[in-house]
Amino acid sequence: MNDAILIDALNRMLSQEHACTIRYATHAAMVTGPYAEAVATRLREISADEVLHAEKLRGRILALGGTPTMAVRAEDLKPAATLADILSINIDEEIDAIKSYTEILNTVPPANVILFQTMQEIIRDEQEHLEELEALRISG
Ligand SMILES: [Fe+2]
Numbered sequence: 311m312n313d314a315i316l317i318d319a320l321n322r323m324l325s326q327e328h329a330c331t332i333r334y335a336t337h338a339a340m341v342t343g344p345y346a347e348a349v350a351t352r353l354r355e356i357s358a359d360e361v362l363h364a365e366k367l368r369g370r371i372l373a374l375g376g377t378p379t380m381a382v383r384a385e386d387l388k389p390a391a392t393l394a395d396i397l398s399i400n401i402d403e404e405i406d407a408i409k410s411y412t413e414i415l416n417t418v419p420p421a422n423v424i425l426f427q428t429m430q431e432i433i434r435d436e437q438e439h440l441e442e443l444e445a446l447r448i449s450g
């Protein structure tokens with residue numbers, strides 16, 4: 311992957327992270343039911359993680375000579391009204407994010423240590439999000 315293609319791929323993930331931040335924050339506000347408070351707290355924490363992912367992506371895009379996008383990927387803004395829908399939507403979104411970041415990771419030379427490790431760090435976080443959401447679905 312040359313730098314221009316890599317910058318485009320990272321900007322696509324940045325627009326997705328923007329949407330994830332909004333989606334998790336909105337779902338946190340909407341969640342109801344017996345576990346609402348605990349689930350809302352965790353969704354807000356995940357929203358904050360997605361803010362940090364966006365920050366890391368901006369740094370890597372700038373390092374490659376690109377311009378970080380302010381776009382929000384509309385297709386990732388998925389409303390939900392029930393806990394079941396919230397968990398289902400976000401589990402699908404995390405699976406999609408892990409797949410996309412892994413595709414990028416597989417094109418980054420390991421010698422580009424900062425970008426390689428940044429992709430690994432973000433994938434690790436998304437895998438944690440996925441495991442936690444799946445655990446909530448089982449217990450909920
Ligand atoms: Fe993320």
Ligand SMILES: [Fe+2]
Pocket residue numbers: 330356360404407435436439
């Ligand atoms: Fe995530």
